[in-house]
Amino acid sequence: MMHIRALEPLMLGSWERECLSSYVHRLAEAHCVNVGALMQIICGSSQDSQREYAGWRSIDFGCGFSQICVEALASATGIDGLEETTLGSFARLCVILGGHRRHVAFCPMCLDEGVDCFRTAYYPLIWRLRFYEVCIKHRTLMATECPHCGLGKLRVFFAGGRNGCCSRCRRWLGGGTSALEAGRPAQLERSVCAAELVAVSGLERAERVNAETFLSDLCVEQLNENRGMLRRAMRATPFALGPALIQPTLDNWMAFCEIYPDGLLDLLPRRPIPASLGKNPAFLDYTRLRGRRTLDHREAWLRIEDVLRNALNEVPPSKPRDVVSRVSTSLTTSSVFRKYPELARAVARRYNEHRKNEKQKAGK
Structure with a gap:
């Protein structure tokens, strides 16, 4: 049997930790074999593993064939913590039903930075989540198309595959920063929240x-x-x-x-x-x-009487509806009229007289 070198996954314990598919690609590259040959050596050449070959793109999802690969890789390499390279760890904190990415999404600038730091390209686990729409390091939308050939569904595994390369034209996906779009604030918030959950899911066992x-x-x-x-x-x-x-x-x-x-x-x-x-x-x-955020209902009722009394001295007078909305949007004008009829009617009377005087002035 081929000797498998112990290769450590990158950035374990952080929100940028490497995904399992990226780790398998780097392992195959380090042993100068293609991914298919490596996985058949590690997982065995049984009929079951051959049948699962088509499902390798779900290797990062943390279930089924992914668990088999994690156990086989841990046994062959002697590396602990490979389960943290799948989304199974993320599932402890958040529902990810329908939140997986079936194809590759990437940030070109992150790919270039990975080569500069580690002398090799790698894919973070968080890129396999649909929730992660914006790269929170560079504030740009995640790219899903090859900038060279325009392929829109980049495969996770392919013959002769390497991290950071297109599955059709085989060209490098990094470096193309001119066509990147800035992410919207709502997309950035979702991506930051996803990154925080991924970071928590990768903490040491004592803090999990x-x-x-x-x-x-x-x-x-x-x-x-x-x-x-x-x-x-x-x-x-x-x-x-x-x-x-x-x-x-x-x-x-x-x-x-x-x-x-x-x-x-x-x-x-x-x-x-x-x-x-x-x-x-x-x-x-x-x-x-x-979908509205207001003060507590009881606290609003305690404040409304003082606000109504202060409104009697305002110049110019305000609408009763505007006075009530200063306290809380959970209170309705009709409920305030029932609770404090005299004060509410006095505020309404001042406002109506003010409007009547303004119309008379305008008519002259």
């Missing part, structure tokens, strides 16, 4: 955390076991998070980042959950179901 553990601890310690409150804050339906709170999506984590602006990297590792997190108004705000 999964979504079930973190959300359950948060409910028990800070939210008095009110799971509905957590679902509202994370903009999730009961079916999205489930009864055990183990199925958050990337959008749910993005909503959580609005509540905790310091970032998931400071919150998710195994550290004490801040006591102030459970007192955040977002956890009590029912109007987030309609």
